Amino acid sequence: MAGDQDHALLLVEDDAKLAALLDRLFTGEGYTVDVARDGQSGLHHALTSRYAVMIIDRGLPAIEGVDLVRKVRSRGVATPILVLTARGTTEDRVEGLDAGAEDYVVKPFEIDELLARVRALLRRHTDTSARLDLGERYLDVTARRVVGGAAAPIELSGRENELLQLFAAHPTQVFTRDELRRLVFQDADSPGAVDTYVYYLRRKLGRDVIRTVHGLGYRMGSA
Amino acid sequence: MAGDQDHALLLVEDDAKLAALLDRLFTGEGYTVDVARDGQSGLHHALTSRYAVMIIDRGLPAIEGVDLVRKVRSRGVATPILVLTARGTTEDRVEGLDAGAEDYVVKPFEIDELLARVRALLRRHTDTSARLDLGERYLDVTARRVVGGAAAPIELSGRENELLQLFAAHPTQVFTRDELRRLVFQDADSPGAVDTYVYYLRRKLGRDVIRTVHGLGYRMGSA
DNA sequence: GAGTGCTCTGAGGTTCCTCTGAGATTCGCG
DNA sequence: CGCGAATCTCAGAGGAACCTCAGAGCACTC
Numbered sequence: 001m002a003g004d005q006d007h008a009l010l011l012v013e014d015d016a017k018l019a020a021l022l023d024r025l026f027t028g029e030g031y032t033v034d035v036a037r038d039g040q041s042g043l044h045h046a047l048t049s050r051y052a053v054m055i056i057d058r059g060l061p062a063i064e065g066v067d068l069v070r071k072v073r074s075r076g077v078a079t080p081i082l083v084l085t086a087r088g089t090t091e092d093r094v095e096g097l098d099a100g101a102e103d104y105v106v107k108p109f110e111i112d113e114l115l116a117r118v119r120a121l122l123r124r125h126t127d128t129s130a131r132l133d134l135g136e137r138y139l140d141v142t143a144r145r146v147v148g149g150a151a152a153p154i155e156l157s158g159r160e161n162e163l164l165q166l167f168a169a170h171p172t173q174v175f176t177r178d179e180l181r182r183l184v185f186q187d188a189d190s191p192g193a194v195d196t197y198v199y200y201l202r203r204k205l206g207r208d209v210i211r212t213v214h215g216l217g218y219r220m221g222s223a
Numbered sequence: 224m225a226g227d228q229d230h231a232l233l234l235v236e237d238d239a240k241l242a243a244l245l246d247r248l249f250t251g252e253g254y255t256v257d258v259a260r261d262g263q264s265g266l267h268h269a270l271t272s273r274y275a276v277m278i279i280d281r282g283l284p285a286i287e288g289v290d291l292v293r294k295v296r297s298r299g300v301a302t303p304i305l306v307l308t309a310r311g312t313t314e315d316r317v318e319g320l321d322a323g324a325e326d327y328v329v330k331p332f333e334i335d336e337l338l339a340r341v342r343a344l345l346r347r348h349t350d351t352s353a354r355l356d357l358g359e360r361y362l363d364v365t366a367r368r369v370v371g372g373a374a375a376p377i378e379l380s381g382r383e384n385e386l387l388q389l390f391a392a393h394p395t396q397v398f399t400r401d402e403l404r405r406l407v408f409q410d411a412d413s414p415g416a417v418d419t420y421v422y423y424l425r426r427k428l429g430r431d432v433i434r435t436v437h438g439l440g441y442r443m444g445s446a
Numbered sequence: 447g448a449g450t451g452c453t454c455t456g457a458g459g460t461t462c463c464t465c466t467g468a469g470a471t472t473c474g475c476g
Numbered sequence: 477c478g479c480g481a482a483t484c485t486c487a488g489a490g491g492a493a494c495c496t497c498a499g500a501g502c503a504c505t506c
Binding site for chain 4: 419421422425426437
């Protein structure tokens, strides 16, 4: 199972050679790749893990590619899907798109084109879904800044962004310092860092963005 | 490169026979014709020269026709584009137009119809100066310079122009160095060039035209 | 074939981010 | 109230990321 959802990619491809090639290719580009060899296992992955993009071959054993797309979509999974196909006829293409795929690539394809299309899918998808509600304002996760209200946008550093992201995604939950350290600060030994970054966020966004729960930890200010 | 901008026409067509035919045809009608044989070279022409109209075939090597349209538009070039295609389905047509093409002709076509459609495009679209908003000033893409405000116009080099185009066309988006390298600097290995050109633009236009997002990349200054 | 302008490299200096640690402040409880 | 524990505040060290710029290589011009 892939851990990093932002760059996790599901590849459903029965041809071992092609699967290995694409796996290497995308791994080299910084993606975390899960490979499924047939439609059944592909469906299982698609429904149990979260991916940024799925690449599905049309000619699959167990479940045909287009059926797989249809099944995944019928379960409410909105992840962008790119279909690989050997046949490039219009009917073929329309069928894939009608089933709910965002894009299709005809084999044999240029490696660069495939990469470009995957990037395009990621871009389009993340562009619209990377905002977290902050009451009056919102956090633009990809641009790493807080926008909204009358004031000018407030730029955040990488750590500040990660920390605020976590709080904003779980507005009611109380996080202990230990949890925050594990989730946001990779180094296990940075006891004071959590406090410091809470302080930074408060200084930039106002004392109330994050509330202290004495003896327990922190939680989101609003709600 | 075509000199007379008012009647310059870019033809991107890989079929040598068809290219030669259309070249003769439009030259005979008084147009100055540049012919590109593949998408890569077509993109280069489209971004570096100024045309009254572009005719792009869908089935191209290197870059697919619709992708070429998308790329040209994403750089802020507003020149009317007519797409040639062998497939005439609705899906197909919608995609071409969504990418930013103005019109659409299905092969095989009548010569007279093509001429008529090009004339119609020219009539509709007499103002072909591509301008991108830059806050106080604007970037004249085709003239490769920044105009407006109290100061004198500032001339840009080719690379500077391409880079600023990309930023100005997507004012809110953060671009990583990798993306910029792929989109603006065709050569894959030019790690420091991105930084250098950001520096050049800042030196010419002020430190704030492009903002740094530490650890991520760059984005447009305004907005 | 010298001159000019553009592109990109690489090295050194600078800025920014991250985290530490120590003193000041607040909190909870007897 | 008074005390210990928890929390807040912030200066600063270390290192990574970034900026600046001189200059080499190249293409194009006259």
